[in-house]
Amino acid sequence: MAFTYAISGGDWARIAPELALLVAALLVMLVDALIPARLRGALVIIGVMGVLAALAGVIMLYASSGSPSAFGGMVTSDPLALFATLVILAATGLSLLLSPGYIERQGTRQQGEFYALVMLAATGMVLMAASTNLMMIFLGLELLSLPLYVLCAFAPGQQRAQESGMKYFLLSSFASGFLLYGMALIYGATGATNLGGINHFVATHAMSATAGFGPILLGGMALLAVGLAFKVSAIPFHAWTPDVYQGALTPVTALMSVGTKMAAFVALIRVFDVALAPVRADWQGIMWALAILTMVGGNILAATQTNVKRLLAYSSIAHAGYLLIGIALGTQAGIAALLYYMAAYAVMNVGAFGVVLALERVAGLGTNLDDYRGLASRRPALAAALAVFLFALAGIPGTAGFVAKYAIFAAAVTGGHAELTIIGVVASMIGFYYYLRVIWAMYFVPAPDMPAAEAANANPHLSLAGLNSAVVTKLAASGTPLAFSAGLALALALIGTLGLGIFPAPLISLARQAAGLP
Amino acid sequence: MPMPMPPNAFLLVSAILFTIGVVGVLSRRNPLVIFMSIELMLNAVNLSFMTFSSALHSVDGWIFVFLVLTVAAAEVVIGLAIIVSIFRSRQEIDVDDLNSMKG
Amino acid sequence: MAPFVPILIMMGLAFAFVVLVTIVTFILGPKKPTPQKNAPYECGISEITPPQRRFPIKYLVTGMLFIIFDIEAASLVPMAVLMKRLGVTGLIELVTFIAILLVAFLYVWRKGAFTWE
Numbered sequence: 001m002a003f004t005y006a007i008s009g010g011d012w013a014r015i016a017p018e019l020a021l022l023v024a025a026l027l028v029m030l031v032d033a034l035i036p037a038r039l040r041g042a043l044v045i046i047g048v049m050g051v052l053a054a055l056a057g058v059i060m061l062y063a064s065s066g067s068p069s070a071f072g073g074m075v076t077s078d079p080l081a082l083f084a085t086l087v088i089l090a091a092t093g094l095s096l097l098l099s100p101g102y103i104e105r106q107g108t109r110q111q112g113e114f115y116a117l118v119m120l121a122a123t124g125m126v127l128m129a130a131s132t133n134l135m136m137i138f139l140g141l142e143l144l145s146l147p148l149y150v151l152c153a154f155a156p157g158q159q160r161a162q163e164s165g166m167k168y169f170l171l172s173s174f175a176s177g178f179l180l181y182g183m184a185l186i187y188g189a190t191g192a193t194n195l196g197g198i199n200h201f202v203a204t205h206a207m208s209a210t211a212g213f214g215p216i217l218l219g220g221m222a223l224l225a226v227g228l229a230f231k232v233s234a235i236p237f238h239a240w241t242p243d244v245y246q247g248a249l250t251p252v253t254a255l256m257s258v259g260t261k262m263a264a265f266v267a268l269i270r271v272f273d274v275a276l277a278p279v280r281a282d283w284q285g286i287m288w289a290l291a292i293l294t295m296v297g298g299n300i301l302a303a304t305q306t307n308v309k310r311l312l313a314y315s316s317i318a319h320a321g322y323l324l325i326g327i328a329l330g331t332q333a334g335i336a337a338l339l340y341y342m343a344a345y346a347v348m349n350v351g352a353f354g355v356v357l358a359l360e361r362v363a364g365l366g367t368n369l370d371d372y373r374g375l376a377s378r379r380p381a382l383a384a385a386l387a388v389f390l391f392a393l394a395g396i397p398g399t400a401g402f403v404a405k406y407a408i409f410a411a412a413v414t415g416g417h418a419e420l421t422i423i424g425v426v427a428s429m430i431g432f433y434y435y436l437r438v439i440w441a442m443y444f445v446p447a448p449d450m451p452a453a454e455a456a457n458a459n460p461h462l463s464l465a466g467l468n469s470a471v472v473t474k475l476a477a478s479g480t481p482l483a484f485s486a487g488l489a490l491a492l493a494l495i496g497t498l499g500l501g502i503f504p505a506p507l508i509s510l511a512r513q514a515a516g517l518p
Numbered sequence: 519m520p521m522p523m524p525p526n527a528f529l530l531v532s533a534i535l536f537t538i539g540v541v542g543v544l545s546r547r548n549p550l551v552i553f554m555s556i557e558l559m560l561n562a563v564n565l566s567f568m569t570f571s572s573a574l575h576s577v578d579g580w581i582f583v584f585l586v587l588t589v590a591a592a593e594v595v596i597g598l599a600i601i602v603s604i605f606r607s608r609q610e611i612d613v614d615d616l617n618s619m620k621g
Numbered sequence: 622m623a624p625f626v627p628i629l630i631m632m633g634l635a636f637a638f639v640v641l642v643t644i645v646t647f648i649l650g651p652k653k654p655t656p657q658k659n660a661p662y663e664c665g666i667s668e669i670t671p672p673q674r675r676f677p678i679k680y681l682v683t684g685m686l687f688i689i690f691d692i693e694a695a696s697l698v699p700m701a702v703l704m705k706r707l708g709v710t711g712l713i714e715l716v717t718f719i720a721i722l723l724v725a726f727l728y729v730w731r732k733g734a735f736t737w738e
Binding site for chain 1: 625626628629632710714721724725727728730731732
C-alpha cells in the first residue's frame with residue numbers, strides 16, 4: 001500500500017485556534033498543580049488569554065491564502081470553520097468572564113479543573129467545527145462532550161448537579177453510540193470517511209432507498225441524524241436538556257447551549273447540506289419534521305415553566321428548531337442565515353444566562369420566576385439587561401434576534417418552504433408570551449412579602465448542600481454583588497446584542513462568505 | 519482450510535450486539551449496567567467498522583476503531599468518576615432515584 | 622450491492638427477536654413472589670452482613686488511571702512500529718503526545734492521586 005506522510009508546518013498553522021485553546025488548557029492544569037490553593041482564582045486569566053490567542057489565530061487564518069485543508073483532508077480552516085470558531089470563542093470567553101465569583105460562591109474548590117475542562121470543551125467544539133472527516137467529527141464531539149460531562153456534575157455536594165451530570169453522561173453516550181453506528185453504515189455504503197470522498201461516491205453512484213447501497217446509506221443517515229439531533233437538543237431527542245441545563249453551573253450551561261449547538265450544526269451542515277447534498281431528497285424530510293417539532297414543541301413546553309433557568313433551556317430547544325430550518329432548506333442562503341442566527345444567539349443567550357447567574361444564589365436557588373418579581377426596583381441595571389436579552393431572544397426589532405429570525409424566515413421563503421416560515425412565526429408568537437412573562441414579573445409585579453431566606457429554608461436540597469441557614473439568610477439579605485469580570489461579560493453581550501441588531505451588515509457578509517455565497 | 523466467513527455474518531452479529539446494547543440501556547435501572555450496555559453498543563459498531571474495512575480494503579475503518587477504543591476508555595473513566603461521586607453522597611444508586619428535577 | 626440488502630432484513634429480524642423474547646418471557650414466566658422467594662437464599666439462614674463488601678474508592682482511582690495509561694501505551698505501539706517511515710515529523714508528534722500526557726501525569730501526581738493512604 002502506498003504510504004505517504006507529509007505534514008508540514010503549514011498544517012499546524014491551520015489548526016492554530018485549537019492549539020491555542022489546548023495549550024491554555026494544559027497551562028491551566030500545570031499552573032494549578034504548582035500554585036497554592038488560594039491563588040487558583042487567577043487561573044481564569046490563562047483561560048481568557050487562551051481565548052484571545054485563539055482569536056488572533058482566527059484572524060490570521062482569515063487573512064491567509066492557500067488551500068484551507070490540512071492534515072490530509074482531516075480538518076479545514078475554511079470560512080465556515082472560522083465563523084463557527086468565532087462564535088464558539090465568543091461563548092467561551094463570555095462564560096469564562098462570568099465564572100469568577102460565581103463558582104467560588106457555589107463552594108467550588110477545584111477551580112483549576114473547572115477552567116481546564118472549559119478550555120478542553122472549547123477545543124473540542126472548535127475541532128468539531130473544523131472537521132471534514134467523520135473520524136474528526138466524532139473525535140471533536142467526544143472531546144467537547146467528555147469535559148462537559150464532568151462540568152455538569154461539578155458543583156460539590158449538590159444532588160442536582162450530580163444528577164444532571166449522570167443524566168447527560170448516560171444519554172449523551174447513548175446518542176454517541178447511534179451517531180457512531182450511523183458513521184459506520186455511511187462508511188460501509190460509500191467506502192470513505194472523508195466527507196469529500198462520501199460526496200464523490202454519492203454523486204457518482206445511483207442511490208435510492210431500494211437499490212444498491214441506498215438502504216445502508218439511508219440507515220446511516222438516519223442514525224447520524226439522531227446522534228446530532230440529540231446534541232443540538234432537537235425534539236424528540238431533547239429530554240436531557242432541561243434537567244442538564246438547570247442542574248449544571250450556569251457558566252457551563254451558557255457555554256453548552258451555544259458552543260455545542262454551533263459545533264453540532266456545523267457538522268450537520270458539512271455532512272448533510274454539503275457531503276450528502278446529492279441525496280437531499282432522502283434526508284430533507286427528516287430535517288423538515290425535526291425543525292417543525294422542535295420549534296413548536298420547544299416554545300409550548302417553555303411557556304409552562306416557572307424556573308427561569310429551565311425556561312431558558314426550553315427556549316434553547318425552540319431556537320434549535322429555528323436553526324434547523326437552515327439545515328432543512330439545504331440552500332446556501334439557509335446556511336448563511338443559520339450562521340448569523342447562531343452568532344446572534346451566542347451573545348443574547350450567554351447574556352441572559354449571565355444575568356441569571358448574577359442573581360443565582362447557592363445550590364440553584366434564586367432562579368425561580370417568583371424570585372424575579374420586582375427585580376426592576378431592586379437591581380435596575382440587571383433587570384434592564386435581562387429585558388434586552390429576552391427581547392432579543394423573542395425577536396423584537398432593533399435587536400440581534402430580530403435580524404436573525406428575519407434572515408432565516410426570509411431564506412425559508414426564497415428556498416420554497418414558506419410553510420416553515422408560517423409555523424416559525426406562529427411558534428415565535430408563543431415565544432413572546434413566556435419571555436414577556438419574565439419581563440412582566442421583573443417590572444410590574446411587586447416583590448414577594450416572604451423573605452427569600454424562608455423560601456430557601458423550605459428547599460430540601462439545601463441540607464444536602466451542607467449549608468446552614470445563617471449563611472443563606474445572609475446571602476439572601478445582602479444580594480450577591482456583581483463581580484467585575486461578570487459585569488464586563490454582560491456589557492460585552494449587551495453591546496453584541498444591540499450592535500448586531502442595529503449594524504448587522506458586516507456579520508451578515510461574513511456569514512454569507514462562510515456559506516459560500518459572494 | 520475453512521472457508522472465510524462472509525462479511526454479512528459479521529455485520530449481522532454487530533447488528534444483534536448493538537440491539538442488545540440498546541435494549542439494555544432502555545430496560546436497565548442500574549447506571550453501571552446501562553453503561554456496560556453503552557460499551558456493548560460501541561463495540562458492536564467497532565465490529566461493523568472492521569468488517570467494512572476488510573470488505574472494502576480500506577484502512578479508514580481500522581483507524582476509526584482505534585479512535586473509538588480510546589474515546590471509550592476515556593468515557594469509562596469519566597463515567598466511573600461521576601458514579602463514584604454520587605455513591606459518596608448517597609447510599610444506593612438507581613436511575614429512578616435521580617428525580618429531584620421535574621417538568 | 623445486493624448482498625447488503627439481506628443485512629437490513631436481518632437487522633429487523635434481530636430487533637424483532639429481542640423484543641419477542643423479552644415479551645414472551647414476561648408473559649410466560651410465572652410470577653408468584655413470596656417473602657421466601659424474594660430473600661437472597663431460599664434455604665439456610667439469612668446472612669448477617671452483606672456478602673459483597675464495597676471496594677474502597679482508592680481502587681477505583683487506580684483503575685481509572687490504569688485505563689488511561691493502558692490506552693496510551695496502545696496508542697504508542699502503531700507509531701513505534703512506523704517510526705522509521707514517519708521520520709522527524711513523526712518523532713515531533715510523538716514527543717508532543719507524550720508531553721501532553723506528561724502534563725496530565727504531573728497534575729495527577731501533584732493532586733495526590735498516587736498516594737495510597
